[in-house]
Amino acid sequence: MRIEFDDKESPFFKLEQLSSEMFLHGFFCSVAEYNDYLIYNALRSRQDNIALTWVLRKRGTDDIAAYMSLVADAIKLSVAEKELHNLNYPFKTIPAMKIAKLAVSQPFQQVYHGIGSFMIKAAHHTARMCSNDYFSVRFLTVDADVEHNKNVLSFYKKNGFIINNELQNKNRKTISMRLDLYS
Numbered sequence: 001m002r003i004e005f006d007d008k009e010s011p012f013f014k015l016e017q018l019s020s021e022m023f024l025h026g027f028f029c030s031v032a033e034y035n036d037y038l039i040y041n042a043l044r045s046r047q048d049n050i051a052l053t054w055v056l057r058k059r060g061t062d063d064i065a066a067y068m069s070l071v072a073d074a075i076k077l078s079v080a081e082k083e084l085h086n087l088n089y090p091f092k093t094i095p096a097m098k099i100a101k102l103a104v105s106q107p108f109q110q111v112y113h114g115i116g117s118f119m120i121k122a123a124h125h126t127a128r129m130c131s132n133d134y135f136s137v138r139f140l141t142v143d144a145d146v147e148h149n150k151n152v153l154s155f156y157k158k159n160g161f162i163i164n165n166e167l168q169n170k171n172r173k174t175i176s177m178r179l180d181l182y183s
């Protein structure tokens with residue numbers, strides 16, 4: 001079954017901030033590091049104001065289908081990259097919001113198509129709300145984890161992200177990408 005993001009309520013899922021009442025040990029995705037992060041580090045990161053985690057849970061059972069952690073970010077763009085987005089400014093650094101972690105539960109992935117994309121659209125929506133009402137954010141960013149998931153670039157490209165040429169990590173464990181929230 002394909003699920004689609006709609007900024008109103010989904011009939012199947014609910015997106016909520018991570019809380020200490022949630023049962024996290026049942027979450028299982030293909031990368032152990034991402035399971036451990038949710039179980040052992042996500043709440044602490046929230047308490048320390050380092051990252052805010054959002055959890056997608058199935059209505060009725062409360063099983064966790066996916067989570068993402070969001071943080072404030074800023075990206076450096078070259079002159080050519082700025083031109084691509086019609087950003088005619090003398091400075092290189094542009095405000096952004098980063099998806100610092102994103103993972104979909106394997107059992108849910110087998111039943112539903114589009115959960116990862118749903119989470120990206122939810123992050124997009126959150127960034128736009130911040131930008132409209134609180135502070136400006138131009139891009140949604142991600143460090144695509146090609147070390148654990150070598151084809152993950154195509155997932156992000158399908159969701160509208162492009163590669164940041166200015167900001168490439170030399171060790172290539174991750175690839176920095178951006179999505180223009182206003183293009």
Ligand SMILES: CC(C)(COP(=O)(O)OP(=O)(O)OC[C@H]1O[C@@H](n2cnc3c(N)ncnc32)[C@H](O)[C@@H]1OP(=O)(O)O)[C@@H](O)C(=O)NCCC(=O)NCCS
Pocket residue numbers: 029030031034101102103104105109112113114115116117118142143144145148149151152153154155156158
């Ligand atoms: C990467 C991940 C978030 C994708 O979630 P998902 O729910 O499977 O993604 P979607 O169903 O929304 O997929 C959207 C499209 O991207 C494609 N896609 C998804 N994951 C992909 C991957 N790893 N490689 C290539 N293509 C992928 C899908 O086939 C789909 O294409 P289609 O619409 O043409 O059929 C999920 O596989 C995951 O949690 N992986 C483990 C953790 C991880 O790697 N997180 C990313 C860290 S940067």
